[in-house]
Amino acid sequence: MSTLVDMWTWIRVGTGFLVVISGGWAVVDSFTVGWAAVPAVFACLALAVWDRPRRNVITLAVAALVSTVVSVGYDGVASNRAALWWFVETVLLLVVLHLASRRATTMVEYAVIAAGAGALFATPFRLGPLMDPPAPEDELILLGLLWLAMAAMAIAVGRFLHRVRRRSELAVATARRSQRLALARDLHDFVAHDVNGMVVQAQAAQFVAASDPQQALAALARIEAAGLRALSSLDRTVVLLQEHHDRLRDAAADFADIETLVRRFTESSGSRIGLDIDPDLRSLRPAEAVTAAAHRVVVESLSNIRRHAPSAADITVRLRHRKPDLHIEVVNDLPDAEVHTRPAGGRGLLGLTEHVANLGGTIDAGPGARGWRVTAVIPL
Numbered sequence: 001m002s003t004l005v006d007m008w009t010w011i012r013v014g015t016g017f018l019v020v021i022s023g024g025w026a027v028v029d030s031f032t033v034g035w036a037a038v039p040a041v042f043a044c045l046a047l048a049v050w051d052r053p054r055r056n057v058i059t060l061a062v063a064a065l066v067s068t069v070v071s072v073g074y075d076g077v078a079s080n081r082a083a084l085w086w087f088v089e090t091v092l093l094l095v096v097l098h099l100a101s102r103r104a105t106t107m108v109e110y111a112v113i114a115a116g117a118g119a120l121f122a123t124p125f126r127l128g129p130l131m132d133p134p135a136p137e138d139e140l141i142l143l144g145l146l147w148l149a150m151a152a153m154a155i156a157v158g159r160f161l162h163r164v165r166r167r168s169e170l171a172v173a174t175a176r177r178s179q180r181l182a183l184a185r186d187l188h189d190f191v192a193h194d195v196n197g198m199v200v201q202a203q204a205a206q207f208v209a210a211s212d213p214q215q216a217l218a219a220l221a222r223i224e225a226a227g228l229r230a231l232s233s234l235d236r237t238v239v240l241l242q243e244h245h246d247r248l249r250d251a252a253a254d255f256a257d258i259e260t261l262v263r264r265f266t267e268s269s270g271s272r273i274g275l276d277i278d279p280d281l282r283s284l285r286p287a288e289a290v291t292a293a294a295h296r297v298v299v300e301s302l303s304n305i306r307r308h309a310p311s312a313a314d315i316t317v318r319l320r321h322r323k324p325d326l327h328i329e330v331v332n333d334l335p336d337a338e339v340h341t342r343p344a345g346g347r348g349l350l351g352l353t354e355h356v357a358n359l360g361g362t363i364d365a366g367p368g369a370r371g372w373r374v375t376a377v378i379p380l
Contacts, residue, residue, distance in 0.1 A: 116151070120148060197306065
């Protein structure tokens with residue numbers, strides 16, 4: 001988008017220079033060609049002050065009106081210099097006509113475009129009758145039809161680009177809707193981390209309530225903190241699900257979110273977590289879908305540890321940049337007896353596997369050399 005804005009800025013600067021140059025030239029040339037230069041200056045001015053998306057109709061209407069008035073009322077000379085201004089006017093009007101047709105959606109806008117095409121059709125009749133000898137009427141009509149054909153081509157290209165833009169907008173809307181549905185299906189993946197922490201802390205509080213009330217009170221404080229974090233995650237997800245939200249984005253913006261996630265897990269559990277992120281990844285700016293998928297892999301892995309392996313004491317989270325992929329590994333020291341009896345991943349893991357596959361990656365979970373191991377490979 002910034003590239004398009006920069007291009008539009010350069011177009012405006014360029015047409016602004018053309019307005020100054022052509023305006024000064026027109027003043028000097030007016031003694032020779034009279035009013036023949038005026039429509040070209042107005043068409044150039046229309047491009048310079050063009051303001052998308054609605055002012056295009058007004059600028060095209062003014063440029064077409066000036067061109068038609070000059071074509072009807074012109075009584076100056078039919079010199080080569082006047083013909084040069086006619087050529088400049090034709091090119092600029094075709095550009096203005098094309099730009100207007102790219103945005104037209106109402107009958108009024110279509111009528112203005114038709115008027116612009118009509119103005120181009122009339123331009124050969126401005127100088128033809130004043131030539132010596134006058135150009136035959138049938139030749140002028142044929143030339144006008146040729147100019148009208150060029151106008152039709154400019155309009156056709158504009159309408160084609162309009163349809164391309166509409167299809168692109170529809171594709172974006174469909175993708176956003178798919179994202180909203182995916183977020184709705186996998187909502188528990190984002191909130192389950194903190195909810196699981198609340199459950200574990202509540203169980204611990206019940207266990208020590210009679211023998212150590214202070215430990216139970218501390219657990220209640222941790223439950224409150226985890227609940228507040230869960231509500232914050234829920235609020236953020238609900239915002240993303242709102243239909244009117246026009247800036248939908250994935251939950252994770254960069255790999256710093258993973259550091260925050262690991263810190264929160266450590267604070268709400270007794271496990272020791274080692275986080276190892278390649279320095280290269282900290283300077284990369286991958287697509288948001290990639291960072292969001294990495295975030296979800298770590299969330300699901302830690303949530304499953306909390307569900308199925310609360311006794312795990314040591315957990316390691318690694319993120320490696322092995323060109324051209326991102327490698328993620330989450331390992332815990334689940335005892336061998338629990339490794340072989342551990343239940344399979346639930347709906348969250350299945351949904352995550354599908355999500356990573358849609359990005360061209362793979363995910364695998366199973367017993368490793370020293371416990372349970374989750375690995376994911378995602379193209380950067």
